[in-house]
Amino acid sequence: NAGVTQTPKFQVLKTGQSMTLQCAQDMNHNSMYWYRQDPGMGLRLIYYSASEGTTDKGEVPNGYNVSRLNKREFSLRLESAAPSQTSVYFCACLRGLGLGNSYNEQFFGPGTRLTVL
Amino acid sequence: GEDVEQSLFLSVREGDSSVINCTYTDSSSTYLYWYKQEPGAGLQLLTYIFSNMDMKQDQRLTVLLNKKDKHLSLRIADTQTGDSAIYFCAESPFDSWGKLQFGAGTQVVVTP
Numbered sequence: 001n002a003g004v005t006q007t008p009k010f011q012v013l014k015t016g017q018s019m020t021l022q023c024a025q026d027m028n029h030n031s032m033y034w035y036r037q038d039p040g041m042g043l044r045l046i047y048y049s050a051s052e053g054t055t056d057k058g059e060v061p062n063g064y065n066v067s068r069l070n071k072r073e074f075s076l077r078l079e080s081a082a083p084s085q086t087s088v089y090f091c092a093c094l095r096g097l098g099l100g101n102s103y104n105e106q107f108f109g110p111g112t113r114l115t116v117l
Numbered sequence: 118g119e120d121v122e123q124s125l126f127l128s129v130r131e132g133d134s135s136v137i138n139c140t141y142t143d144s145s146s147t148y149l150y151w152y153k154q155e156p157g158a159g160l161q162l163l164t165y166i167f168s169n170m171d172m173k174q175d176q177r178l179t180v181l182l183n184k185k186d187k188h189l190s191l192r193i194a195d196t197q198t199g200d201s202a203i204y205f206c207a208e209s210p211f212d213s214w215g216k217l218q219f220g221a222g223t224q225v226v227v228t229p
Contacts, residue, residue: 004159031215040125042205042219043160050214058216090159094215103148104215108159 002026004109006091012115013081021076021112023091031094032074033058033106034066036087043090049074081116088113121208121220128226135193137223139206142187146208149182150217151191154203163204164191193225201227 007022025032030051035043045058049068063085065077078085089112096104120142129135141149147168152160166173166180166189173180179192189206203224207217 033216040221042121042221043217044219045216048216092160096215103165104209104217105150105162105165106160106215106217108161110157110159 004091004093004107006089006109006112008112009110010113012117013078014117015082017081018077018079019081020078021089021091021114022073023075023109024073025091025093025107026072027093027095027107028071029093029095029107030071032068033092033094034064034074034076035090035092036060036085037090037111038087046076046089081114083116086114086116121206121218123204123206123220123223125221126224126226128228129196131196131198131227131229133196135191135196135200135225135227137191137193137204137206137225139189139191139220140187141189141206141208141218141220143208143210143218144184144187145211147211148209149180149189150207150209151178151180152205152207152219154205154222156202160205196225196227198227198229201225 004025033048034046047066049055052071067075091109092106122140150165151163153163154160177194181190203222205222207219
C-alpha cells in the first residue's frame, strides 16, 4: 500500500500561471485535507473534504480551489499563482469517524514544494 | 496554528532527555497528538493522549497532560540523532470534525 501519494514533488511557477496538485490515497478513508506549511507557522488548513462529493473551506482558502474526484483523489488548484503561495503543500487523509470525541489520526503525503516567482 | 503554541527550537545532546512543551486553548479536545516531521518528509503520528489521562508512556516517549493549565509535553528519553526532526503538537476540538489545529512546530537538533 502506498498510503498517501502526491504529485508533483517539486514545482516552480511564474506569477499568474495555474496548476493542479494531485493527491491520492489507497487507505479507503473518507476524509481528506489540504494543508500548507510555512516556516514558523505550522500547518494551516486550506480545504478539506469530509466525504466524497463534499468540500469545505479551511483556515486559508483564498486563491485555491479543490475537487474531490472520487473517494481516492483530492486535488488542489491554483488558478493564478502568486508569490505568497510559495509553500510546501501537504495532503492528508483521516482514519477515524471525524467525531469530536473519537480518535482521529491523519496520514500525510510526502508534500509538494512549490515556488512561485 | 495560532491557538496552539510551542517553542520553535530545542538543542539537545545525544543521550540526554528532550522535553518539548505545548499549550493549547480548546478544552473540548478529547485527544491531543504529537506528530514528527523528518527532513523532506510529511508528518507522521508519533503518539497521542486521551484527555482524561495525565500521563502516557510509550517506550522512550512520555506524554504529560495538565488539563487545568492546557499544557502538554513530550519527553524523549535517551535522545538519538535519529530523533532530530520537527515535532508538532495538535489538538482536535470537539466540533472540528477531525480537523487538527497544529502548533508551529519545535525543531529538535541532536548533537553528538
